[in-house]
Amino acid sequence: MVNAIYAMKNYPIMMVNAFVSPLAFLIVLTLVSRGALFGVAVIGGLIMALTSSGLSLQGDLVHFKVDFKLQDMVVSSPTTAFIYLFGMAISELIYYLPGIAVLLAMAFINLKFGLFPTLQVTGAMILMFVLATALGFMLSTHISDIMESWAVTGVVSILLSTIPPVYYPITYIPLPYRYAAYLSPTTYAAQIAQQAMGYIHFPQVTIDIDWIVLIGVSVVLLLISVKKTRWREI
Amino acid sequence: MNGRLECNSIIKQYKDGRTALKSVTFDIKLSGIFALIGRNGAGKTTLVRILATELLPTSGMASLDGNDIIRDAKNVREIMAIVPQEARPIQWMTPRQTIISSLLWRGFGYGDSRKRADDVLDQFGLTGYKDKPNRFLSGGIKRKMLVATALASEARIIFLDEPTTGLDPISRKELWDVLNEQKKKRFIFLTTHYLEEAEALADSIGILENGELLAIGTMEELRSKVRYPYTVRVNGGMDLTSIAGVVIQENGGYQQIMTSKEEAYSISKRLIQNGVTFSISPVSLNDIFFFFAKRRVDGEKE
Structure with a gap:
């Protein structure tokens, strides 16, 4: 955590960078939809912020591993892979907290929703963060060049938080193309949150399946990232 | 600390087929400074990374203070710290922040980490630089600070992989002074291709060439082997x-x-x-090194 605080203290622009993309998408979508998609865009912004946090973790970890040999020093210390993952994930989240706070403030001021939908959205966002963090960590241990890392971040970020129905309801995608959106785990999180906020109306069984898939993918990725990650090299 | 570093038939073959270590065996006491010398590509870093539990050997075993590096890696990691070859401090942190962060990773509390960081910076004569971002520090100060980071943990075994590479003679001498002081309290495993550095610092020396340990011992023992x-x-x-x-x-x-x-x-x-x-x-270590290296080359020709 102190890593992020030290970083933001030394380079305040890092904090701005963390929330400029979600905020930009939010503004564009709100303007284009004349305010109709504001709520959906706030959810999209939250999903993008948390996904970006996990994917930025990948970039930072590769940077620390390759350029500073930090991972070598950590591997040769009492710190376990899980503690390193957890610590760095929290550190990344710190960068995004100001942006998330802005999005939440906008949601609370402009939208009306009850306790249960709030809990559902929070749960989906936490799972999104776990999933993206695990994915970012796993990728980082297999990438050995910062240039490759930047490319991976760019591609995965677009595949997870720009193209899928994160900033717009999935019902905007015509069938049968809609099914392709389910290849991205962010679709399930967005669908849960959009349903909770009343922007889409799917049968409860669909939402239950969303939860099962989201929890399953998060747990599996977390286990893989801790157990099968390239920590001690072979 | 009265333990030993035992290395038994360590072989490391990388996936690309390159053999970095060819059955390396030695047994040394964990005290003072041990210097592993050898040319670039001799296998020094590979051996250090294996002993520091970063890399698995293809075969063979090694133990530090009775702890197997594979089976008891957790125990090994508790008692050691490493400054890898080409390690650099994070540019936007200050020396104090770097050391505090490293100690937090090792499980120290924040208050304790701050105190330890201040103490070790003072001990290394780096107090004047403690709040200056690392990117503004000279190469010598950065290196000293990384060594200080490893030593702040009070790990009993310190691996330093080519710690003085690229340093000017004065910075190198300053780091030597620090290591000479620290070797009274802990075991330092040092790799270098500066032979005069090994001769000046080490209590015992190993000569590694093309993945083979050609000789090992004190300077006197090595002299007696030529x-x-x-x-x-x-x-x-x-x-x-x-x-x-x-x-x-x-x-x-x-x-x-x-x-x-x-x-x-x-x-x-x-x-x-x-x-x-x-x-x-x-004969100097330089002469001994050339003697063994030449004998190996001649042996290959024969």
Whole structure:
């Protein structure tokens, strides 16, 4: 955590960078939809912020591993892979907290929703963060060049938080193309949150399946990232 | 600490088929400074990374203070710290922040980490730099700070992989002073390709060449392993090939021969009579290294 605080203290622009993309998408979508998609865009912004946090973790970890040999020093210390993952994930989240706070403030001021939908959205966002963090960590241990890392971040970020129905309801995608959106785990999180906020109306069984898939993918990725990650090299 | 570092038939073959270590075996006491010398690509970093539990060996075993590096990696990691080759401090952090962060990773509390960071920076004479971002520090200060980071943890075993590479002579000497002080309290495993560094710092030395450990021991033990204990350096003007010994290098018009005490004495007399400039001394680590490296090359040719 102190890593992020030290970083933001030394380079305040890092904090701005963390929330400029979600905020930009939010503004564009709100303007284009004349305010109709504001709520959906706030959810999209939250999903993008948390996904970006996990994917930025990948970039930072590769940077620390390759350029500073930090991972070598950590591997040769009492710190376990899980503690390193957890610590760095929290550190990344710190960068995004100001942006998330802005999005939440906008949601609370402009939208009306009850306790249960709030809990559902929070749960989906936490799972999104776990999933993206695990994915970012796993990728980082297999990438050995910062240039490759930047490319991976760019591609995965677009595949997870720009193209899928994160900033717009999935019902905007015509069938049968809609099914392709389910290849991205962010679709399930967005669908849960959009349903909770009343922007889409799917049968409860669909939402239950969303939860099962989201929890399953998060747990599996977390286990893989801790157990099968390239920590001690072979 | 009275433990030992035991390395038994360590072999490391990378996926690309390159064999970095060819059955390395040694057993040393975990005290003072052990220097592993060798040329670039000799396998020094691979061995350090295996011992520091970063890399798995293809076969063989090693233990530190009785802890197997594979089976008991957790215990090994509790008692050691490493400064890898080419490690750099994070640019936007200050030395104080770097050390605090490293200690937090190792499980120290924040208050304790701050105190330890201040203490170690003071001990290393770095207090004046503690709040300056790392990107503004010189290479020597950065290196000293990384070593300080490893030592702040109070790990009993410290691996330093080529810690002085690229440093100017004064910075190098300053780091040597720090290591000489620290070796009283912990075991330092140092790799270097600066032979004078190993000779100046190490209590025992290993010579690694092309993945093979050619020799190991104190300077005296290494001297006793070479056939000729004296070296004569001649400023040209004399044919040394007729003398019993090993001509090990010829640089800048100089000729150098490792030879016996009797031959060294005899040559000295002849050189004085002929008015040739020369120097005579016991063999240095430089000479020993070239002796073993040359013998290995000659052996391969045969």
